Amino acid sequence: MATFDLELVSPEKLLLSRPVEMAIIPAAEGDMGILPGHSPMIVALKGGVIEVRGGGSATERLFVAGGFAEITPTRVTVLADEATPVAQISRAEADARVREAEATYQAQANDAPELREKAMDRLLAARAMRDVAGAA
Known part of the structure; x- marks a missing residue:
């Protein structure tokens, strides 16, 4: 091929x-x-x-x-x-990253839209990482 x-x-x-x-x-x-x-x-x-x-x-x-x-x-x-x-992504690491990204997003509730958009992109990436993370 x-x-x-x-x-x-x-x-x-x-x-x-x-x-x-x-x-x-x-x-x-x-x-x-x-x-x-x-x-x-x-x-x-x-x-x-x-x-x-x-x-x-x-x-x-x-x-x-x-x-x-x-x-x-x-x-x-x-x-x-x-x-x-x-295979190298741990569930615990991914969960911690999601919590951190959620806190950052919430802290930027009154910030400029472009800052909130960047925070949302990080949150969505962290959630995607958690979705593929192993059980460890």
Whole structure:
């Protein structure tokens, strides 16, 4: 099957760089499947899971807290605000992040709309992280 190059970069390091058959990314407008030959575009990412597929099944799942993806017919580059393999996310850590994000959002009740929007984005990303977290 045809492949394209996928690169996943977080502020800390390059997490993934290899040919893949398909990737599903959490675009801000909804989950988006990418195959070789996809139309070029740049999309914003929301908090969610990037699923890498090869050989007809999911090979990797990585949580991203947001960022951007640049898509070309032969390459996808994801610039993630934060990226973590799903298997490494603990339920306790995710619950703590949700509580912190909820408190921040509530504290910004009277702040400017753009600050509240950023706080809501962090809260939604934390909830998405909790949804995929393991039971540990």
